[in-house]
Amino acid sequence: MPYRAPVSELRFVLDHVVGFDRVAATETFEEATPETVEAILTEAGRMAEEVLAPLNRQGDLHPAHLENGVVRTSPGFADGFRAIAEGGWIGMSADPAHGGMGLPIALTMAVNEMIGSACLALQLNPLMTQGQIEALEAHASDELRDLYIPKLISGEWCGTMNLTEPQAGSDVGALKSKAVPNGDGTYAVTGQKIYISWGDSDFAGNICHLVLARLPDGTEGTKGISLFMVPKRIPDADGNPGVANDLKVVSLEHKLGLHGSPTAVMQYDGATGWLVGEPHKGMAAMFTMMNNARLGVGVQGLSVAEAAMQHAIGYAVDRRQGKNSVKDGSILEHADVRRMVLGMKADIFAVRSIAMDCAVALDMAKATGDAAWRARGAFLTPIAKAFGTDTGIRIAGEGIQVHGGMGFVEETGAAQYLRDVRVTAIYEGTNGIQAMDLVGRKLMDGGAAAFAILDEVAETDHADLRAAAADLRTLTEWMLAQDMEDRFAGAVAYLAAFARILGVHYHLRAAAADPTRAGLARIAANRMLPEALAEMAKARTGAEELFAISSEEIAA
Known part of the structure; x- marks a missing residue:
């Protein structure tokens, strides 16, 4: 199945989920008008589809x-x-003084997603x-x-x-x-x-x-x-x-x-x-490059997830096998296949929204100098990197599953997505390091950035999401009271819980803006909120049980 650039989906997330209009309203990024955004995404999408894919x-x-x-x-x-x-796609966000476009990082990430998918x-x-x-x-x-x-x-x-x-x-x-x-x-x-x-x-x-x-x-x-x-x-x-x-x-x-x-x-x-x-002072300078790359790598996970999903759906539509209660036809009519592909769609939307929200925060920090925006971008960066790449790996794996035995055959192309994306959870700081950064350095503000985001989530009228956000606030307070070893033991689970709660939050925003998205939002809530609760339970277990078994016993 040829790759199709998700231009309209990117526009929807920017316009209706992460509030990109606030970026375009600043003097720094006033040239990022709706017409400019549409032209950029359309042209980059065309290049990705026709030249790079x-x-x-x-x-x-x-x-x-x-x-x-x-x-x-x-x-x-x-x-x-x-x-x-x-x-001009390399220097989209670079300073115009040196030949760059000076456009928001959110647009660069959107273009990078399409190039990476291709x-x-x-x-x-x-x-x-x-x-x-x-x-x-x-x-x-x-x-x-x-x-x-x-x-x-x-x-x-x-x-x-x-x-x-x-x-x-x-x-x-x-x-x-x-x-x-x-x-x-x-x-x-x-x-x-x-x-x-x-x-x-x-x-x-x-x-x-x-x-x-x-x-x-x-x-x-x-x-x-x-x-x-x-x-x-x-x-x-x-x-x-x-x-x-x-x-x-x-x-x-x-x-x-x-x-x-x-x-x-x-x-x-x-x-x-x-x-x-x-x-x-080299590490401080290099971290500027690494932080840029960490969001970028999270978007790479998203890129592969999107491409793998499209590949899997294309196969499912064409593959005729078996009978089911709906009708004789493609395997897309089977409940288990629908479970997989709709789960892919829900997770991809969540990852894309987290990445774009992070990028918008970085843009607003640059445009306004507001420390709160800077803190938000910093807090979301490890979530975008780890959840984005973990999701890319998971969806590429499920893409193989949708193909069945043919997914294990290299000629179908499904396996390449999993082989290509696997390293993204490792480079630019492993996902475990991202999680430890989240519960360590990113909570050094006493949890202010985390609580500010949770305050937004808590405004929902979705009772289960509101309850999950309250649980995550309590867990954050618990993290702040622990020593670093106990925090680190639950860091990966804490990050996963935060990502899933944010994912449901963004889905509900999308459904409010476009009622046709309510079905996918319901699927997201029914999948992600139980996962978030389970991850929060794991995050509280601490380090003691991990070190109760000696290294010698582990290696025996």
Whole structure:
């Protein structure tokens, strides 16, 4: 089944669920008129359907590979990337001073969703670049901004982020990469980085690596880390790619999925780099990029969920098998298949609404400077990332189930969605880390951001949702009273409960705006609220039972 961009669904969520009109009413984003939004989503949807979707299978069957030190990308990916770049989709939210459109992040996320549904392996490339642009805008010197950002926006150059090392995964502070001053304002960067998405390609004029490394006087741990711009080719006096830098792609990972996206092991051997931001403040600068990417990765989960659902429904409509009480016909007339596909629709709507609500909050924070909007966006980010990717994995799995035995056969294409989306729950901070961030750092305000969101939910006239929101408020208060070990033990369940309650909240908003959506809202409430109650019960169990069994017993 060909991919169909959900333009009208995106418009509905923006207009009737998350209050995008508030963003467009600000001076900062006054150009985001309804007509502009419609034109952007329509054109991006057309590109996704016609140009990018045909590349998805090509990337899976013909992976990127390393040939004599050069990364050769999948057939058609270069043309697909040019279409993304020439459409201006990379720099949608970037500062117009450097060639960006200055549009809301909510529109960027909507466009990214469609690009990711069409071809997730390729969409990873501009996502990394978008995050790098934001990090440079916030932390780089004027000289670095003026040189790099316009070329990143245009797609002439591409950006990456280099955090992970063989011995330093989630514990970034354990990195061993070093940066030594050269005496001329540059630094010699040495070390090895792994899992570098789009670490190289054969269609970019330059690859711009943001690399975390430690200066000679940097302390141990994350507080002693600095951030450096280390380009593949050192720009000459005119800003064009010059001599090759002292770095290379050692190898490409052989992955479960996302075969069209080259994931590189990068080696830096005294490579020339430029400091981004203040010395020893690299993690703060990199977190700007990572937070952008975390919402973006949540949207990637949504992207695959949408594509997998469309694929499954297309198969269900065409597949004729068996008899049922309704009529002889497609398997879509079977109750169990309907359970799966309507559950997919309900969950996708919830994820899309959470992601767009988060994006709107980030836009309002930028436009108004209001700390409450900033706190809301920060609180929703780990929920959007974890729930979005968990949902993508679950729906891709159910898509295989809808196909039955044919789902296990690669030729149908159903399995690729599950293989491609699986990593999204791991990169940019595992979903367990997202949950721990939610109950840890995001509750450091005493629960103010959480309670503000729950106050909105509690205004509903749906009694069961109101009761669930009250239970979640009580659970939040319980979390605030616990030590971190007990919070962390229930963190994943707490995040899941919050996501499901928000999902029902958004469905009811949708039904109020359009009564034809009442049936799906009822399905969502009947599924999600019992799940939320179960997750809240799990969230309260604490850590004691987890550590009552020794490591030796576990490993026996």
